[in-house]
Amino acid sequence: MIGILNKFIAKVFRDIFRRRTHLKLGLYGPPNGGKTTLANRITEDWIGEKMGTVSNIPHETREIVVKEQVNIRSGKKELSFNLVDTPGIATKIDYEDFVKAGLSVKKSKKRAKEATKGVIDAIKWLDEMDVVVIVLDATQDPYSQVNITIMGNMQARDTPVLVVANKMDLKKADIKKVQAAFPQYDVVGISAKYGNNIDKFYEALFTVVG
Amino acid sequence: MLTLQFIPYSDIEGVPLEQKIKKILGIVKEDKIIVMEGRLKKSEETELIKATMERIDNNFKGIEVSVIYPENRGDNLGRTLKNSLIGVLLGERQGLTVIGPATLIKEIKKDPDKIQLFAKEKKSKRKR
Helix, strand or coil: CHHHHHHHHHHHHHHHHHHHCCEEEEEECCCCCCHHHHHHHHHHHHCCCCCCCCCCCCCCCCCCEEEEEEEEEECCEEEEEEEEECCCCCCECCHHHHHHCCCCHHHHHHHHHHHHHHHHHHHHHHHHCCEEEEEEECCCCCCCHHHHHHHHHHHHHCCCEEEEEECCCCCCCCHHHHHHHCCCCEEEECECCCCECHHHHHHHHHHHHC | CCEEEEECHHHHCCCCHHHHHHHHHHHHCCCEEEEEECCCCHHHHHHHHHHHHHHCCCCCCEEEEEEECCCCCCCCHHHHHHHHHHHHHHHHHCCEEEEEECCCEEEEEECCCCEEEEECCCCCCEEC
16 A cells, blocks of 8 residues: 555655656667667657667677767657667676687777666666667567566666657567567567668657556 | 575565565575565666665666566456455555565566566576
8 A cells, every 4th residue: 555655755755856857768678679779760860860879799888978969850759868879688697608709809808898887877777767669689589587577677667658669670570579579569560770660669658658 | 407496475465665675685685586575666776776776886787577466457447446345455465576686687578468487597498
């Protein structure tokens, strides 16, 4: 009962806060899901500049990156938010994976250390988010515990969530698997890299924010 | 050789989170795979991930974790009500959690009512 009351009070305060200032919209998900590619797509579409660098080697984003005051429109509706690109959340980080990807041992160890710190920061920032977009690689198994943990945390906080099934331009991509894994959420299939279906993403964002 | 260690829910019930995480990661760092009755709360899962990240070094590469839990699928009202009631009564005692060292476990697949654990050392897969 106390838990329900606490949730209600938190929601009321969050709603008041939302109306007064910019929303914090966080891009979350496992490494290499395409969070930064989507962040770049959003900022290029609406501000005309990129937000971060993209790489095939996992954990390219190892620090929280915030782009303030991003204004987007869909039809007559307008939405203003601070876009937060976060490091990919993982339960394991092996520097040898970076060595295999072509980095030197020294650089790989440094990257692994920074990546662990990035995961911790990304989790800490969960508390700050008003809306979360979970960016998943639609070619991968959606039932990973990291995905379930992030979504469970958002559900417990009563934070609105939009699930993006990214990399839909690839043959192996399967949005149905993502939808089946998370039936309680809106899932929109896109290719952040090529901008496919990005208008649907913006529409879905307006729906989720409400 | 893989070693599985079973943790009954009674061993973690009421234990402070810090101690719970210390116990779990202590076992995992001994290269054992934990099969735990019940599950952690979602907030505890994120704390486990944070604590894992803090401990990663050249030898400890992290963990693989998977939770199997009877979800409400909403396809049958009777079953949904029954599961909800069981959930209220049993809380986090429901389900099963598998946690192991990333150096031993290649992958844990959840599909979603079964867990498949693929160990790095064995060619054949072990199923739970």
